[in-house]
Amino acid sequence: TKGKYGQYLSEQIVTIRDDRYVIPVKQEYRYKFGGVVHDQSASGQTLFVEPAAILPLNNRLQNLLAEERQEIHRVLHELSLDAREEMEAIKRVAAALSELDFLQAKAKLAKQMRASQPALSADQSFKLLGARHPLIDPDKVVANDIALGQDFDTILITGPNTGGKTITLKTAGLLQLMAQSGLFIPANEGSSVAVFDQIFADIGDEQSIEQSLSTFSSHINDIVAIMKRVSDQSLVLIDEIGAGTDPEEGARLAISILDFFRKKGAKIIVTTHYPELKLYGYNRERTTNASMEFDIKTLSPTYRLQMGIPGHSNAFAIARRLGMREDVVAGAEKLMSSDDSDINHMIDELNKQTKLVTENKQKLQTSLDRAKQLEKKLQDALDIYNQRVQKQLDFALDRANEIVAKKRKKADKIIAELEEARKEGMQVKTNQLMDAKGEFNQLAKQEANLAKNKILQKEKKRHHVQVGDKVKVLSYGQTGTVTKQLGEHDYEVSLGRIKLKVTDRDIDKLAAGQKQQAQRRATSASRSSRARSSLDLRGQRYEEAMVNLDRYFDTILLSGLSTVTIIHGIGTGAIRQGVQQYLKRNKHVKTYSYAPANEGGTGATIVTLK
DSSP: OOGGGGGGBSSSOOEEETTEEEEEEEGGGTTSSOSEEEEEOTTSSEEEEEOGGGHHHHHHHHHHHHHHHHHHHHHHHHHHHHHHHTHHHHHHHHHHHHHHHHHHHHHHHHHHHTOBOOEEOSSSOEEEEEEOOTTSOTTTOOOEEEEESSSOSEEEEEOOTTSSHHHHHHHHHHHHHHHHTTOOBSSOTTOEEOOOSEEEEEOSOOOBTTTTBOHHHHHHHHHHHHHHHOOTTEEEEESSTTOSSOHHHHHHHHHHHHHHHHHHTOEEEEEOOOTHHHHHHHHSTTEEEEEEEEETTTTEEEEEEEETOOOOOOHHHHHHHTTOOHHHHHHHHHHSOHHHHHHHHHHHHHHHHHHHHHHHHHHHHHHHHHHHHHHHHHHHHHHHHHHHHHHHHHHHHHHHHHHHHHHHHHHHHHHHHHHHHHHTTOOOOHHHHHHHHHHHHHHHHHHHHHHTOHHHHHHHHHTTOOTTOEEEETTTTEEEEEEEEOSSSEEEEEETTEEEEEEGGGEEEOOHHHHHHHHHHHHHHHHTOOOOSEEEOTTOOHHHHHHHHHHHHHHHHHHTOSEEEEEOOSTTSHHHHHHHHHHHHOTTEEEEEEOOGGGTGGGEEEEEEO
């Protein structure tokens, strides 16, 4: 491309066309190099020519490339034959990798949405705590509690336009579908979901000019299709039921449709604007009203779902805030029927009561949390105190034993010296005998003083314990009976229903008078036992929960309770599984089972003791 031939080229480069090396030659010198023209530029001023001089080289290159392709094909063919022998194993590995990839994707989605694992209910009911629509910005979404199937089977949601009714409807259906698809749901711990055979939804406006369908017609088409397939295992979600036609006829039709679905036993959530359906929520069993909260001060929705309260018509208040003449608004209020006024008054009262109940609930929860924290601090302090007292007693005992050992050693030495002198025939002088007698008297006096030491007296009592003796177990502060001697320093002590293995350092033998007092104290203690009938382990770490469970069982066995409740929550299931394993191993447990659905379900276990 350089030298004397460079002037014939458009650019002094070598390029590739059709996998062959060519040079860009000016149009007027196309025959200068001979060879083959493979392409030309868009303007036609440049031709891409394969010079005759390199034709053999390009041909050789193409042959080598063809041989390379053949070799690649041969190698892949051989690898395919080798892989065919392991086809079944490869299929299993591919399926396992696909499953792992799917699980990883679900885990990443759950982490991104801060989702939790819901429990599965067995009675077609669900309870979503702090449910959030997964497609709304997490910083803006409003969480709501949505429950259906336990206290009521039908929810009628009313409220202003753009107030969040439809989003609430979609949130309930979408989270239920996510759970049935094996996904974690964007809701708080403790939520539960059902398993429906079908989830039917009529949401949105599906007008069609081609099919001559109005809003009302499209809704009715969907509802007719749902009515053909609905069962007692179905969930039905309908947005603006009966809308798009005459209000009076639409309301009557909506009531009849709801009655049909209720007879089928389906679970139902519908949204509506009709005031007649507010009364429907009060006149039918297992049916409740709900509404989306509206802030009159700001004239904007809060998107909070209020269960049990129908939506209030805010037209008059909004009109006043926007500056409409007072006489016009007052005239409209006079035109309202007495029935409508009664309904609005009832709604106002319900709103006030609900607000008061919510505030009281928050105050009680705060007080309960503080009481639990204080109880834990007191228990921890008591444990530390008992540990320190035991350490002090052990230290004092060791010191007393050390003094006794030294004095006995000294006495043995004096006796040994006198014996040695007598064996050698030496005369023991009077002053030596007097000195030895003085030392013996001094030792006896010190041993007498030590004998009065309370710790040594306790030690002596411990070493003279027999089967049937009444003793006090120091670590538990309870009185029991020695039922068996397990070793030189180990005993089995019966405390009511339980039997403990203790060392002689952990017990005090009681005198006859003390036995009667201890018996009275034990009886009084059992009568006035403050053992609680339930234990709440929620929010605790696994190790902490297991320690508290073991300590709680010691307490209830001493108190004489026959039935207790262990509240472990649902969560990840670690504490629940630990509780079940502990109860299975505990020989004092007669039976245990999950609590009824209205008392905690799988979040609590009821235990019956032997």
